[in-house]
Amino acid sequence: MAGILVFVEQRDGHVRKASFEALSEAKRLAQGKGIPVVAVVVGSGVRGLASTLGDWGAEKVFVADQPELAHYSPQAYAQALASAVGEAQPQAVFLAATAMGRDLAGRLAAKLKVGCLPDVTAVRWDGDTLQAVRPVYSGKALATVDGGKSVPVVVTLRPNVFPAQKSPHTAEVMALPPVAVRGGYKVKEVVSLQAGELDVAEADIIVSGGRGLRGPENFALIRELAKVLGAAVGASRAAVDAGWIDHAHQVGQTGKVVSPTLYIACGISGAIQHLAGMSSSKVIVAINKDPEAPIFKVADYGVVGDLFQVIPALTEEVRKLKT
């Protein structure tokens, strides 16, 4: 049976939004060829979740449900996925390009001795072959790639790029044979950064601050605007290197690559390494006092002005709109 197998990532029993996006894109591509979408869920106590995946176009859902799989382990998860691949014999395996998905994809591809197309922003059929587009060289070029002779080909899809769309089916749920989990790898603890804080890699809206903020205390302005927008807080490397905010917030070449619907850059000049992380955002706003700042070249909307005046005013305006 050919088809597209989608790894559905869950944490604490919640499916990640990016996995719904991957399912939706798989469905769109599969429909064009009349082939099925098959999902696979790995974890502990995740069986109940499996049956809900029919809503997202999965015709069949494989489940690896074992206490030892409660935490992500590259080898154990790759083993579970490989066994789902054995059952489904898909043409492609899709994963969301999250921390887990990106990592697992490499491990899985090597296990299956096939290729991987990582962090793609578009996928299409070229005859019966899947072709993908991925930003390379910090987004300064776009490569069109395919998996050569790989069957299946493993593809990771950049979060927030592909629309999530329901497509109701009744899904048949099937258990995978138990994975023999090896020792030598154990997740001791999962540390959350700060309760209630959204991660930039997953956020729909990001408000970022740079050196223009002048000091750590002024991130409060960014946080305030982020709060009214329901956004995550991002930062330039200059702000991170100055110790104003944790590296987890850094956007760019040596930080996170993000694709939110809305990216608001405040006091960020727009160095190429920063653009590398955010230029695929749908709408880019720049707030900067220097009209010559390179960030304005990629911005859809730019406000030339002092961020210390513009941000609070914007926060106020958004608050008004939202009430």
Added chain:
Amino acid sequence: MRIAVLVTYVPDTASTIKVGPSGKAIDEAGIKWIISPYDEFAVEEAIKLKESKGAEVTYITYGPERDQQVLRECFARGGDKGVHVVGTGAAFGDAFAIAQILTAAVKKAGPFDLIFAGVKGVGSDQGLVGAMVAELLDIPHVASVTKIEYGEAGITAWREIEGGQEVVEVSLPCVITAQKGLNEPRYPSLKGIMAAKKMPVESVKVADLGLDEAALGGATCRWVSLALPPAKSAGKIIHGEQDPQAAARELARLLREEAKVI
């Protein structure tokens, strides 16, 4: 302890990128090559470990002739041995092909207790090779590591995930892929740069590893074409120097009514 570090030479991140004559790769004329920024964290971690606990550090790279220089740049910071797998570049952009070549090189130069790589090679931006090498060696790996504690039988690694960190206990041998935050890479010293010229580099061909580079390259990932992104049309500029309040109001209105994103 024996440590391998996988290092790769990449175009300086500030380079202007042009599409080369093949239409599938960049034009390399005028490109300045640098150690991939994440590999610098990998190199630093290995040297620090050598200094604190005693270790032999071997750098391994696969690439064309010019890439011998990346080994020299690593030696300028420290380390003991270098292996250059000289290739034609046929496997460029195909992570699994590269991983097979590097795994063969690791096996030949090994065994190693620890293998460091970068979380991703800047430029081709795949983020795959480390995990693939681990799988081919059938050992565990921890990706995107920002902190390591070294114990008797294994190590504890802090790995970056969305919204936090996973703390992982992993046995040796294993592969670690380095993320920013792991350490502060040192600058090479003048003495180091001089000494680096005399450090031993073993040069091997892909065929010496029993692999066929031409057959491997593109077998599992092909770059069909490379293009520059479409130029973005100029955005709307709102002048807020005089009346920031009005500018903010106009921006909020545009984001709601025109862009429909808030």
